[in-house]
Amino acid sequence: MSEREMTATTASGDIARSPGPLKRLRRDNPQLLYGSLIVGVIVLMALCAPLLTSYDPTAQDFMSTLQGPSADHLLGTDNLGRDLWARLLYGARVDLFLATIAVVLPFVIGSTLGALCGYFGGWFDTIVMRIADIVVAFPFYVLVISLVFILGNGVSSIIIAISIVSWIAYARIIRAEAMVLSSTNFMDALHVGGLGVPRIIFRHLMPNVLSQGIVYAMSDIVANIGVIVTLSYFGLGIVPPTPDWGNMMSEGQPFFAGGIYSLMLIPAVAVIVTSYGLSMIGDGLATALRVKR
Amino acid sequence: MQQAIKADALQIEGLSVAAQIGEKSYKALDGVTLSVARGEARGLVGESGSGKSLTLRAVMGLLPANLTVTAGAIRFDGRDLLGDGGKLLHEVRGTGISMVFQEPAVALNPVMKVGRQIVDGVAWRRGLSGRQAKELAVELLAQVGIKDPARWVDAYPHQLSGGMRQRVMIASAIASKPDVILCDEPTTALDVTIQAQILALFKALKTDLGAGLLYVTHDLSVVAEFCDSLTVMYAGRTVEQSDDLGALIASPAHPYTRSLLAAVPRIRGPIRRLRGLSSSAPSLTERDQKPAPALVACGPGRQVAPFTAEDERFFARDEEV
Numbered sequence: 001m002s003e004r005e006m007t008a009t010t011a012s013g014d015i016a017r018s019p020g021p022l023k024r025l026r027r028d029n030p031q032l033l034y035g036s037l038i039v040g041v042i043v044l045m046a047l048c049a050p051l052l053t054s055y056d057p058t059a060q061d062f063m064s065t066l067q068g069p070s071a072d073h074l075l076g077t078d079n080l081g082r083d084l085w086a087r088l089l090y091g092a093r094v095d096l097f098l099a100t101i102a103v104v105l106p107f108v109i110g111s112t113l114g115a116l117c118g119y120f121g122g123w124f125d126t127i128v129m130r131i132a133d134i135v136v137a138f139p140f141y142v143l144v145i146s147l148v149f150i151l152g153n154g155v156s157s158i159i160i161a162i163s164i165v166s167w168i169a170y171a172r173i174i175r176a177e178a179m180v181l182s183s184t185n186f187m188d189a190l191h192v193g194g195l196g197v198p199r200i201i202f203r204h205l206m207p208n209v210l211s212q213g214i215v216y217a218m219s220d221i222v223a224n225i226g227v228i229v230t231l232s233y234f235g236l237g238i239v240p241p242t243p244d245w246g247n248m249m250s251e252g253q254p255f256f257a258g259g260i261y262s263l264m265l266i267p268a269v270a271v272i273v274t275s276y277g278l279s280m281i282g283d284g285l286a287t288a289l290r291v292k293r
Numbered sequence: 294m295q296q297a298i299k300a301d302a303l304q305i306e307g308l309s310v311a312a313q314i315g316e317k318s319y320k321a322l323d324g325v326t327l328s329v330a331r332g333e334a335r336g337l338v339g340e341s342g343s344g345k346s347l348t349l350r351a352v353m354g355l356l357p358a359n360l361t362v363t364a365g366a367i368r369f370d371g372r373d374l375l376g377d378g379g380k381l382l383h384e385v386r387g388t389g390i391s392m393v394f395q396e397p398a399v400a401l402n403p404v405m406k407v408g409r410q411i412v413d414g415v416a417w418r419r420g421l422s423g424r425q426a427k428e429l430a431v432e433l434l435a436q437v438g439i440k441d442p443a444r445w446v447d448a449y450p451h452q453l454s455g456g457m458r459q460r461v462m463i464a465s466a467i468a469s470k471p472d473v474i475l476c477d478e479p480t481t482a483l484d485v486t487i488q489a490q491i492l493a494l495f496k497a498l499k500t501d502l503g504a505g506l507l508y509v510t511h512d513l514s515v516v517a518e519f520c521d522s523l524t525v526m527y528a529g530r531t532v533e534q535s536d537d538l539g540a541l542i543a544s545p546a547h548p549y550t551r552s553l554l555a556a557v558p559r560i561r562g563p564i565r566r567l568r569g570l571s572s573s574a575p576s577l578t579e580r581d582q583k584p585a586p587a588l589v590a591c592g593p594g595r596q597v598a599p600f601t602a603e604d605e606r607f608f609a610r611d612e613e614v
Contacts, residue, residue: 188355189400193414193465194387203413207404 032284038277042270046092055083057090057243066260078248078263079255087243088270094244096274098155099224102162103217109163110170111213115206117171118178119197125175132168140165144227148236158237162224169220170213177209211289218282222275229271245271301328301368302472302505303352303390308365310344310351310529312577319577321360322347324585325531326596327524329473329505334495336516336538337509338553339526342576345509348526349475353392354382369473387414391466392475396482397458401450408434408446411465418469433464436501438494456487460494467498473505480515492518513557517542522594525550528575530585536594546597548608 025033045052053074061081068076075084117125135143144161151157181187182205190200225245231237232246240247245267252263310322322344329335337345350356352367352374367374369389374382394400402410408430416426427446434442437460450458459479466474476495480488496519499506508520516523516538523541524534533550535541545551588596 185394185396185400186402188350188353189392189394189462189465190402191355192353192386192392194383194385194469195414195417199417204402204405208402 029284029287031280032288035277035280035282035284038273039281042092042274042277043096045089046096049086049089049093052089053083053086055086057082057086058241059083066255068262075266076262078251084248084262084266087248088245088266091243091245091248091267092270092274094238094242095225095228095246098158098228098238099221102159102166102224102228103220105159105163106165106167106220107170107213107217110167111174111206111210113167114171114174114213115178115201115209118175118209119182119201119205121179121182128171129175132171135165136168141227141230145231145234145236148231153237153239155238158228158231162227166220166224169216173212173216174209177212178205181205181208211285214289215282215286218278218285222278222282225271225275225278229267302331302370303507304328304366304368304371305348305352306366306368308348308351308367309363310347310356310360311363313359313361314578317578320529320580321577322351322529323580324365324587325526325529326588327507327531327534329507331472331505332499332503333522334499334506334508334520336520336523337507337526338511338513338516338523340511342528343526344529345511345526346477347529349392349477349507349509352390352475353386354379387471388418388469389471390473390475391469391471392477393459393462393466393479395478397455397462398450398482400462401458403450405449406447407450407453407461411461412468414465415468429468430464433468434461436467437461437464437498438490439464455483456490459483459487459491463491463494463498467502467504470502471504473507476506476508478510479508481510481512488515495519513554525553528580529577530598531588531596533597534588534595535592540592540595546591546595547600548605552608 022033055073059082061077063081064073064077065079065081066077067073067081070076073083073085075088077083078087113128117128143165147161147164148157151160187200187205190204195204228237228244229246229249232244233250235247235250238244238247240251248267249264252260252267256264305325305327308322308325309320311318312321325344325348327335327337327348337348339345347356347360351362354374356362362375369381369385372381374385401407405413408427411433412421412426412430415421415429421429430446431442434445439445439457439460445453445457450461453461459482462479479495480491483491492515495506495508498504499519508516510516520538522534522536523538525532525547527549533541533545533547541550542554545554586599589599591597
């Protein structure tokens, strides 16, 4: 009996010692796992949109407007008879793609400028940081909306407008980290090694300071979804009839008072769930990317 | 006779560094003179704040923004490193001269595998492929006494013990086969047994590589362990130096060296009270702003700073602790 007990403990001990990567992730960093699951499912649905619905998101059908959920229309139809499920899926494509691109560009520009500022300091740092101060002196939405207004509606102007404003957060985060790092022995050791400045910045400095920027990028995607949705809600940015969660909401709004809540609530829930998933990834990455000393 | 053969790899002559504090300028280093030959291990001792580490940083061009070299020359193989706006210095860093820092934990890149970072500079300069670089890294790790180097080459610094990290630091310092290695208290942050191992490693490397070592420490027992020659610093100045460590210890010429050596506790001989240094160095702002007098030869390969009877009395009033 005692022998059997011993075998049992060794067996369970073995399992505890070498859990699978997924199990280990669930134990050490559940946020990253569940966040990735939520966002992964949404991204997959957006990518496979044509497989998940046979409706064209822009096709109008005046014989069946404002219907409730049914076997034909999973989530019902809007005032023009367009299938809501199809619009939700294709809208995800537009919003997620835009939000991601509008993070990548400011991330690259902001981190590079921030690293250069933190490393060199001096007049370069002063100029870049004063430009940043000027940009943030304007209220965020006022600046973005006027930029989109000047550049004209459309995908590229949204990306440019967001990039002009949001590189600053990355530049400031990375600059602060780079300044701390530049004053340590670690940088001295690199200089003593005779390495060139570009190599020091891009090969040694950046990998040490980027993690904070990456974590911020996740919450920035969330913010961007909000911005894009808000812009489309105001009729700026994405031009109807291209489906997007923002213009879905704004088009559903007139019917909200009439008791038809789904037109507005369905895309709103989609925004909330996606943002929640991305925020969880952000928190998880903050844990996972912590630099060990 | 020894003098004639010796070709100095690194020569520091009359090096003065000024610190700008507010409107005023103070002498942080004043006329520091010393030299290191290939295959020589020179100890550089002094109290905290005497300018030992600052001397090393000046050689490497790592002075903070408010410190500037005001006079003197730093020569590597006879060529002045300060002369051409830092071009030669940049060329020499990592190839001719390298440096080992006191705290290996903060001098290594925490997000890069140790194997990659010790050969990073060399691989870049020689254009080594990934495989060649890794082979070199394994070789270097073996040379600094890391067992099973093929395994540790892929480790990150946080996975290593303090002693191993210092070995990794040393490996990256010797990667380019430098002529001079500057050591800034490389064993101070380590415990005594590890310190002994690292000192043994330095001893072995000195003979293997034929490099000159400039070894900064405040621990005279470390000097006695493996240095050939000694330079003593006090308040930013060279006080006394000798190419022969034994001769200096046997008969120190400067009163400060005498009281420094007298402060070393002795195990053998009659029991007596420990002696301390009462003459702790004046702070930067209280130092003598007159230029330091030139060193005077006082024997073969020996120099001492001139001193007055007043200095003698000042340094001689050691306290009993």
